[in-house]
Amino acid sequence: xxxxxxxxxxxxxxxxxxxxxxxxxxxxxxxxxxxxxxxxxxxxxxxxxxxxxxxxxxxxxxxxxxxxxxxxxxxxxxxxxxxxxxxxxxxxxxxxxxxxxxxxxxxxxxxxxxxxxxxxxxxxxxxxx
Amino acid sequence: xxxxxxxxxxxxxxxxxxxxxxxxxxxxxxxxxxxxxxxxxxxxxxxxxxxxxxxxxxxxxxxxxxxxxxxxxxxxxxxxxxxxxxxxxxxxxxxxxxxxxxxxxxxxxxxxxxxxxxxxxxxxxxxxxxxxxxxxxxxxxxxxxxxxxxxxxxxxxxxxxxxxxxxxxxxxxxxxxxxxxxxxxxxxxxxxxxxxxxxxxxxxxxxxxxxxxxxxxxxxxxxxxxxxxxxxxxxxxxxxxxxxxxxxxxxxxxxx
Numbered sequence: 001x002x003x004x005x006x007x008x009x010x011x012x013x014x015x016x017x018x019x020x021x022x023x024x025x026x027x028x029x030x031x032x033x034x035x036x037x038x039x040x041x042x043x044x045x046x047x048x049x050x051x052x053x054x055x056x057x058x059x060x061x062x063x064x065x066x067x068x069x070x071x072x073x074x075x076x077x078x079x080x081x082x083x084x085x086x087x088x089x090x091x092x093x094x095x096x097x098x099x100x101x102x103x104x105x106x107x108x109x110x111x112x113x114x115x116x117x118x119x120x121x122x123x124x125x126x127x128x129x
Numbered sequence: 130x131x132x133x134x135x136x137x138x139x140x141x142x143x144x145x146x147x148x149x150x151x152x153x154x155x156x157x158x159x160x161x162x163x164x165x166x167x168x169x170x171x172x173x174x175x176x177x178x179x180x181x182x183x184x185x186x187x188x189x190x191x192x193x194x195x196x197x198x199x200x201x202x203x204x205x206x207x208x209x210x211x212x213x214x215x216x217x218x219x220x221x222x223x224x225x226x227x228x229x230x231x232x233x234x235x236x237x238x239x240x241x242x243x244x245x246x247x248x249x250x251x252x253x254x255x256x257x258x259x260x261x262x263x264x265x266x267x268x269x270x271x272x273x274x275x276x277x278x279x280x281x282x283x284x285x286x287x288x289x290x291x292x293x294x295x296x297x298x299x300x301x302x303x304x305x306x307x308x309x310x311x312x313x314x315x316x317x318x319x320x321x322x323x324x325x326x327x328x329x330x331x332x333x334x335x336x337x338x339x340x341x342x343x344x345x346x347x348x349x350x351x352x353x354x355x356x357x358x359x360x361x362x363x364x365x366x367x368x369x370x371x372x373x374x375x376x377x378x379x380x381x382x383x384x385x
Contacts (some may be wrong), residue, residue, distance in 0.1 A: 007301070009348045020291035024238045048349050052258055057264050060275045060291050096290040097278040104280070 013057055016049050019070065020063035022092065026085035034076040043070050062092065145194045148187055155184045348360060 018024050020047065033039050046067055048054055069075045078084045139147075159180045166177075270276050274292055287293065297303055 005348065010301050011305070012348055014292075014297075014302045017292050018302075019292070021289070021290075021297070024291075024297070055264065057269065059273060061270055062276070062290050086132055092290060093278075096276070097282065099201075099278050100282065101279040 012049075013101050016067060017063045019066045020060040022079075022085045022088040024064075025066065025070075025079050025088075026082060029076065029079035034070070034079060040076075043067065047071075055123065067124060125129045141198050145198065148191045148194060151187045152191060155180055155187060159184060162291070183317060315344070 028034055049058065049067070050064055055061075055064065157182075159177075162177060162180065274288055278290075279288060282288065292300075
């Protein structure tokens with residue numbers, strides 16, 4: 001029985017993280033799972049992963065946001081469209097890249113600053129009148 | 130001599146004035162009689178004395194009334210003094226009342242704010258997590274690029290902020306059931322897709338399954354039948370109840 005519970009923990013951990021994948025959500029929507037009442041109830045049950053003692057096992061935290069959105073019927077309906085899933089995917093990737101972009105920008109700004117500082121002393125007297 | 134006191138019957142002022150009138154009349158009569166008696170030389174004895182007596186009586190009344198009026202004046206003055214006292218006390222009381230009200234208001238505000246503070250302290254305490262755990266978790270999700278893209282990521286890189294097709298199939302769920310081919314993500318070669326199973330060589334253990342970490346961790350107690358209406362759920366319409374029939378759970382155990 002303890003093993004059953006462990007297995008269930010494992011499978012629910014995997015399943016909930018799969019929800020971070022918008023293509024998978026589209027897959028589920030197109031096969032009608034998101035319309036089934038028991039499945040919707042199961043999604044509500046999965047909300048327990050938001051608690052800290054469970055959330056710390058999540059490798060892909062995006063899944064929690066998706067889970068929250070999935071509680072809304074409107075969202076579940078929209079996921080049937082491939083364009084919707086594609087849009088979510090794109091936005092998700094852009095968001096994912098946000099910090100690396102920010103870091104790159106900062107690094108570039110820093111590099112530029114250092115460059116101008118190095119260039120100034122030799123050219124300080126050639127300012128045009 | 131004014132008095133605003135209205136006694137039962139005539140006021141002192143009225144009485145005084147009427148007595149004065151009487152005096153005037155009487156003295157005029159007396160003077161007339163004297164004048165007459167002088168010219169006529171007849172003894173008017175009884176009438177003289179009558180008028181004189183009346184005169185004296187009236188004068189006595191007059192004196193009495195004057196005395197009364199004086200006393201009344203004193204009383205009136207006392208009354209005024211007392212009234213002033215009363216006014217002063219009254220305003221004192223009002224002042225105290227105002228201050229009391231102010232104090233009460235300030236105290237009420239202070240108590241209220243203190244209560245709010247206590248509430249927020251409670252709330253913060255409830256949600257407190259050791260900073261070490263948070264840092265550990267932050268490391269975990271950042272190191273695997275799950276929340277922040279790798280710095281050298283370009284379009285075409287198969288890495289994603291979610292489990293890819295490959296990862297999904299290589300997990301416990303993927304092995305539990307033969308998933309139909311769906312071509313999403315396109316991360317797998319077609320052969321493996323058709324087979325529905327990966328050869329063991331290609332089965333990587335992805336850290337997102339965290340089987341080693343989660344030993345001892347159990348899901349919250351719940352029956353296996355998700356067809357039943359969960360308590361308080363009211364967003365959806367009432368549909369027919371069915372047992373869950375998705376691929377992802379093949380645990381056909383009885384309830385605990």
